[in-house]
Amino acid sequence: MPPTAALPNLAGPDPWMIAGIWVAAVITLAVYSFLYGDNPLYKVAEHLFVGISAAYGTVILYNTGVLPKLIFPLFSPDKVDLPGPNYLVLLPALLGLMFFGRFIPRWSWMSRWPIAFIVGLGSGAAIPVVFQANILEQAHGTVAPFGPLAPGAPALGVADLIGNWVLAAAVLTTLAYFYFSKPHTGNFGRASRLGVWFLMIAFGAGFGNTVMARVALLIGRLQFLVYQWAPLWWHH
Amino acid sequence: MWDKLLHIDRRLIYALLFAVVLAPFLLQWKQPPQYINPWTQSLYDYIEKLPPGTPVLVSFDFDPAVKPELYPMAMAITRHLHRRNARVIGMTMLPSGVLMVDDVLNQTGEEAGKRRGEDWVNLGYKTGGLAVILGLGENLKRVFPTDAHLASTAPLPVLRGVRNYQDIGLLITISGTGMPGAWIAFAHQRYKVPVAVGTTSVQATDYYVYLRTGQIVGMLNGIAAAAEYEKLIGVPDQAMLGMPGVTACHLLMVLLVIVGNVAYFASRRHREEPTAEPPEPPTGEEV
Amino acid sequence: MRMQAPLAIGFLAGMFFLVQFFVPHQRLKEVYDVLLDWATIIGIFAMVLGLGSLFRTHIDRIRQRRKSWGYSFITLGSFFLMLILGLGWGTEKGSPFQWMFTWVQVPLDSTVFSLLAFFMASAAYRSFRARSVEATILLVAAIIVIIGRIPLGGELSHGYLPRITEWIMIYPTVGAKRAILFGVALGVIATSLRIILGIERSHLGGD
Secondary structure (H helix, E strand, O other), X not given: OOOHHHOOOOOOOOHHHHXXXXXXXXXXXXXHHHHOOOOHHHHHHHHHHHHHHHHHHHHHHHHHHHHHHHHHHHHOHHHHOOOOOOHHHHHHHHHHHHHHHHHOHHHHHHHHHXXXXXXXXXXXXXXXXXXXXXXXXXXXXXXXXXXXXXXXXXXXXXXHHHHHHHHHHHHHXXXXXXXXXXXXXXXXXXXXXXXXXXXHHHHXXXXXXXXXXXXXXXXXXXXXXXXXXXXXHHHO | OXXXXXXXXXXXXXHHXXXXXXXHHHHOOOOOOOOOXXXXXXXXXXHHOOOOOOEEEEXXXXXXXXXXXXXXXXXHHHHHHHHOOOEEEEEEOOHHHHHHHHHHHHHXXXXXXXXXXXXXXXXXXXXXXXXXXXXXXXXXXXXXXXXXXXXXXXXXXXXXXXXXXXXXXXXXXXXXXXXXXXXXXXXXXXXXXXXXXXXXXXXHHHHHHHHOOOOOOOEEEHHHHHHHHHHHHOOOOHHHHHHHHHHHHHHHHHHHXXXXXXXXXXXXXXXXXXXXXXXXXXXXXXX | OOOHHHHHHHHHHHHHHXXXXXXXXXXXXXXXXXXXXXXXXXXXXXXXXXHHHHHHHHHHHHXXXXXXXXXXXXXXXXXXXXXXXXXXXOOOOOOHHHHHHHHXXXXXXXXXXXXXXXXXXXXXXXXXXXXXXXXXXXXXXXXXXXXXXXXXXXXXXXXXXXXXXXXXXXXXXHHXXXXXXXXXXXXXXXXXXXXXXXOOOHHHOOO
């Protein structure tokens, strides 16, 4: 038996929930009809998806962005725990409005200002942390296993000992493959070829994981059809 | 025959997949996890050791597209946090995640007898991406002056004493996108908050590099890890329910790859044999 | 001026955030907090920009009677319906907005992405060929991981296959991914520096 969470409460049926299950089932089958071939039912579902998603995002943006960050600080500061109106928010609001300059050809240059600010901010913030997280820490992680064990740490098994050497070899040979300033000949070429093999192992492992991910999405929909929609056939 | 097999109508493959995935549901096949991944165990052990009342920030960075994989994971982790009496601070970096966060927190909170505002809160979504992650490192209530229901965050008991990452015991990001990379780089690297990741199997290979360096304290890799976590907390739910279908489908994939290759090589060999040219007659020059 | 001003803004913002990381002085922190707020507010308008593009595309399609123009009415109609429901009746549990999200948007989103499972099965059958040594290595690794990740794999191999799968994920896969990560990180740093210094201008749309 499936866990209770998966089953609809058919004992005291909520008509809106029953209607919802039927709507969701029709939508699911309409989308799956694409597998047989493109058809108007699928196209309707596709366009519905675009319209509803866009409106959903707009409403959420209004509730979580416009109201607490713009409207409340200006007109209801008590709702956001401010002593008085915060007129400083008008400056970034003005910068944000400049985005819309791109819809008018004569004023399209205005949209560069907020883009420059956001991209500049992201670039400046990224440099030190990306260097630390993705270069220094990763380099340390590659050589640290060859150093002394931390006090109290368990001894490494044979698989781990071999694995550390394999990991180091994989890093160096894959880097050799991506180094295009030197011809891939001789020993360097052999190292580069080994790097390709490690890349193939990584991509194969990635594909293996991808299978699970995609299958899980399909199973999710089938769980809905089997455990929520199918019981309605018997019940009603 | 091999050529026909190679060029089989793809709709037959779709129908076969559909039947194979449906069969375990109809046969009520059970496939509980036998092996617990060490990184799943690592996250479980970390949460088990959290003192009661520890604020834990959970960022549910997923949308309905990956719900079947990540929703069970989110439910299992949140159930565990409530059991440990952690203060659950939910948020999302995707607008399409807001209502799903509410679903998870409402349902698990009700199950555990926890109250909104006192034991858990849904802060909702804010635009800005990187600015939000960095802003949480300075002043959480400045980034989120209201929660997802537009109630002021200032007086909330669940956020008492929580100013920024320094006051957070653990940050968990449950995501089907590249968001964990941003949390690791900007939250953990800069502000040293411990980070754990729950992710889809597609993305998981990208985050294994952070496990060995200690940059993340644990990771749940897809629906299989969600099923393992449900087993660890003793609450079987949708992930464990889905594992028989996953098993059947995986076996089908392997079969398709093997049959496809056998058909390909057999068909190639069959095509080469009739066109093999007879050897050239000797010209007499070799003598 | 039309390019100089944005380049100067990008330089100042980038340099400030770079320097602030190393100089956590209280005054700099206060400016840092304010600028992060600004980024959140500007982000709101960036999201609204996307809507403008959506409307322009579909209204143009209807006006010019382009292919499948009738479906654009569905897009625009459903947009306004959902907008009115959300702004008029709220987004709380039990609201019409939430009903539409739970029973229309979630099924649509989930089902569209679940189609990938079918396409992947078809691709696995038609395209995955062990034509070379490299392709064979890829296929063998994939098959080990596919079987190793399911409970049956553990049962049949007395627990060895999941351990082998995990070993493949932790050592050779991490090694290759780490090398890729080095390259990506260096690329990010180089591009960020080019943006701050104004050498890279593609994000500003050119001169």
